[in-house]
Amino acid sequence: MISPNLTRAFRVWQRNFTVYTKLYLSSLALNFVEPILYLAALGIGLGAFVKEINGVPYINFIAPGIIASSSMFAAIYECTYGTYVRMTFQKTFDAILATPVNVDDLIAGELMWGATKSMIYGTIIMIVISVFGLVDSSLVALAIPLLFISGLVFAEISLIFVAIVPGIDSFNYFYTLLMTPMFLFSGIFFPLDNLPPVVVKIAFFTPLYHLVNICRSFASGHLAAPMKDIAWIIVIALLLAPCPFVLMRKRIMK
Amino acid sequence: MRIIYCFMPQSSGEVSVFGVDVTQEPSKIKARIGVMPQEDNLDPDLNALENLIVYARYFNIPRRGALLSASNLLQFVQLEGKMKAKIGNLSGGMKRRLILARALINNPELLILDEPTTGLDPHSRHTVWDKLKQLREKDTTLVLTTHYMEEAEKLCDRVAIMDGGKIVTIDSPSSLMQLHGGNLEDVYLKLTGKGLTVT
Numbered sequence: 001m002i003s004p005n006l007t008r009a010f011r012v013w014q015r016n017f018t019v020y021t022k023l024y025l026s027s028l029a030l031n032f033v034e035p036i037l038y039l040a041a042l043g044i045g046l047g048a049f050v051k052e053i054n055g056v057p058y059i060n061f062i063a064p065g066i067i068a069s070s071s072m073f074a075a076i077y078e079c080t081y082g083t084y085v086r087m088t089f090q091k092t093f094d095a096i097l098a099t100p101v102n103v104d105d106l107i108a109g110e111l112m113w114g115a116t117k118s119m120i121y122g123t124i125i126m127i128v129i130s131v132f133g134l135v136d137s138s139l140v141a142l143a144i145p146l147l148f149i150s151g152l153v154f155a156e157i158s159l160i161f162v163a164i165v166p167g168i169d170s171f172n173y174f175y176t177l178l179m180t181p182m183f184l185f186s187g188i189f190f191p192l193d194n195l196p197p198v199v200v201k202i203a204f205f206t207p208l209y210h211l212v213n214i215c216r217s218f219a220s221g222h223l224a225a226p227m228k229d230i231a232w233i234i235v236i237a238l239l240l241a242p243c244p245f246v247l248m249r250k251r252i253m254k
Numbered sequence: 255m256r257i258i259y260c261f262m263p264q265s266s267g268e269v270s271v272f273g274v275d276v277t278q279e280p281s282k283i284k285a286r287i288g289v290m291p292q293e294d295n296l297d298p299d300l301n302a303l304e305n306l307i308v309y310a311r312y313f314n315i316p317r318r319g320a321l322l323s324a325s326n327l328l329q330f331v332q333l334e335g336k337m338k339a340k341i342g343n344l345s346g347g348m349k350r351r352l353i354l355a356r357a358l359i360n361n362p363e364l365l366i367l368d369e370p371t372t373g374l375d376p377h378s379r380h381t382v383w384d385k386l387k388q389l390r391e392k393d394t395t396l397v398l399t400t401h402y403m404e405e406a407e408k409l410c411d412r413v414a415i416m417d418g419g420k421i422v423t424i425d426s427p428s429s430l431m432q433l434h435g436g437n438l439e440d441v442y443l444k445l446t447g448k449g450l451t452v453t
Contacts, residue, residue, distance in 0.1 A: 019297075
């Protein structure tokens with residue numbers, strides 16, 4: 001039985017939030033840089049050659065996708081590297097588990113925090129690209145709660161890896177073999193329609209592909225279009241949920 | 255030790271703390287105990303005071319109460335001047351004392367100490383001993399493991415000598431010494447059969 005207590009899970013979330021608010025200025029500033037670089041280099045640089053995709057200026061085409069990828073990176077880094085450091089080097093988990101907080105509460109707190117951070121980072125990029133006038137519709141704001149749910153999916157996948165990796169270096173496999181291909185082939189930089197159909201089939205199984213569809217549709221004011229993508233993300237978030245609990249319990253109790 | 259503070263389930267038998275089975279309601283047990291682990295697991299992302307405040311939150315202690323007991327405890331362990339100090343800048347002895355303060359944040363009825371003074375210099379060790387004696391006088395139950403027989407002799411009302419995971423004997427230090435002769439270290443060596451015999 002997986003039975004996290006919400007109050008105690010919140011305390012774990014709150015610990016991470018407290019640490020984050022101590023450092024947020026520096027970390028926020030840094031996390032701005034990467035998405036802005038992608039927008040500038042590809043949107044403006046490549047955009048000079050690729051004028052339009054599906055009738056949309058190239059930089060406007062990729063901007064909503066950058067919201068999705070920023071929120072993905074935030075959840076994944078937090079719940080792989082961050083969680084792993086707390087669990088092993090800092091022994092933060094050992095200290096927490098000597099209090100009324102139990103292992104399920106702890107994992108739930110980490111997942112919730114990963115999802116929250118995903119939402120924060122996605123939202124900030126959303127604000128930035130809106131300020132630059134790169135979104136057509138303010139309905140894009142409706143994607144914010146979905147950033148939380150997809151953030152949860154990324155956090156769940158990350159914690160599954162944390163539970164099974166032998167050491168911190170192993171995360172490179174995860175980043176190189178899963179995260180980077182997902183980033184490149186989820187329709188952020190080009191539509192997948194012209195690629196071999198197998199690419200779309202594979203992309204269908206990745207959360208980022210669906211999140212990009214959602215952000216892009218909402219940014220252009222089409223709310224109904226990505227219903228299937230929304231359903232996909234919610235279902236996967238629920239289906240994956242037990243895995244990090246079962247695997248992390250084994251890892252932590254070892 | 256880890257079984258008593260509900261970190262790991264026991265491999266066999268039954269363990270209960272305050273009459274509650276450790277596998278049944280671990281949170282209820284853990285709310286009433288304090289743990290001073292062997293390794294330093296202070297939160298390096300937080301300063302000394304924040305370590306105590308954030309820890310108090312895990313026990314659902316309201317912020318005002320937490321602030322008050324945190325500053326009292328920092329005073330108790332003589333770290334009132336180090337409130338804002340980074341964990342990395344504290345000496346080994348200071349870290350141990352801060353961990354002791356953290357273990358006391360929920361005003362525990364039972365304090366579990368896993369080798370509380372291992373690796374400390376004599377001065378720091380005596381400071382920690384003083385604090386533990388003060389707690390004992392305030393009727394906090396202490397359960398500690400140690401490799402230092404001097405520590406056991408100074409702090410404990412009852413000593414269990416364990417060998418290979420089994421309790422060899424359990425009694426007060428004075429009666430153990432009377433019965434077997436020598437100091438507690440001699441008793442330990444004699445009972446566990448690990449005295450060096452030169453022939």
